[in-house]
Amino acid sequence: EGGSTLYGPWTLAAFTESYREMSQALIEGRKLPDEGKPLDLTQKQLNLKVGVIHDSAPAGKSFGSLRKDAKGSYRKGERVVVEFWAAHPNNGKNPTYMTVEERRGDDWIRVRRDWDPDTLFRWKRDGLARSLVTAEWWTDEQTPSGLYRLCTYGHSKTFFRNEITPYQGCSAQFTLAGKD
Numbered sequence: 001e002g003g004s005t006l007y008g009p010w011t012l013a014a015f016t017e018s019y020r021e022m023s024q025a026l027i028e029g030r031k032l033p034d035e036g037k038p039l040d041l042t043q044k045q046l047n048l049k050v051g052v053i054h055d056s057a058p059a060g061k062s063f064g065s066l067r068k069d070a071k072g073s074y075r076k077g078e079r080v081v082v083e084f085w086a087a088h089p090n091n092g093k094n095p096t097y098m099t100v101e102e103r104r105g106d107d108w109i110r111v112r113r114d115w116d117p118d119t120l121f122r123w124k125r126d127g128l129a130r131s132l133v134t135a136e137w138w139t140d141e142q143t144p145s146g147l148y149r150l151c152t153y154g155h156s157k158t159f160f161r162n163e164i165t166p167y168q169g170c171s172a173q174f175t176l177a178g179k180d
Contacts, residue, residue: 054159055087056129063087063156064169067132070150073175079138082150082171086133089123091164092155097121098135103147103173111148112137121152139176147173 005011025032057063068083089097098121100112114121120136135150151170157163 052088052091052157054129055091055131055156057085057156058130061085063154063165063167064152066169066171070171070174072172073177074139076139076141076143076145076176076178079136080148080150080174082135084133084135084152084169086123086131086152086169087154087156087167088131089133089154091157092166094153094155097123097133097153099151099153100137101149101151101170102144103149108149135171141178143176145177146175148176149173 007014022032024030055063057065063086065085066082067085068081070080070082074080096113096115098114098119099110100119101108102111103109112119118138118140120134122134122136124132124134126132133152133154135152137150149171151168153166153168155164155166158165
């Protein structure tokens, strides 16, 4: 990590020492001296990251299409795992990359997102330009029985036109019911 930080291999130790000193001062009600604003070194940072050049889906597939769909039903406490053909997640600014949606009447209502502790969004490259995402949801006894689906959201990028295009994909609906 030291090679990836602006301040070098002792960055963590320096921050830890500063936080320890600030915490002790708070406990003791002591004021720390104002040491001024740190230097803005953002213009001196090197960015060695190559951006996304191109995304592609397998022949006959589109972004958001399923590689592995949900089963038709699950018992509470089971894990739901769905795989989608996707694009690189750095292509756009998504408010969320995956959701768990519950069917209520004619509407699908988001009940979980990728930041919830019982969900997991995992991305990986498949070859040079294809991507797979895995959406997982660990159900529990408190989740209401009903119809659900997992969805993914993203943006794909084309090489020749350099266009960014949004996409989404959803699993088939499945039933979640209590344990016998």
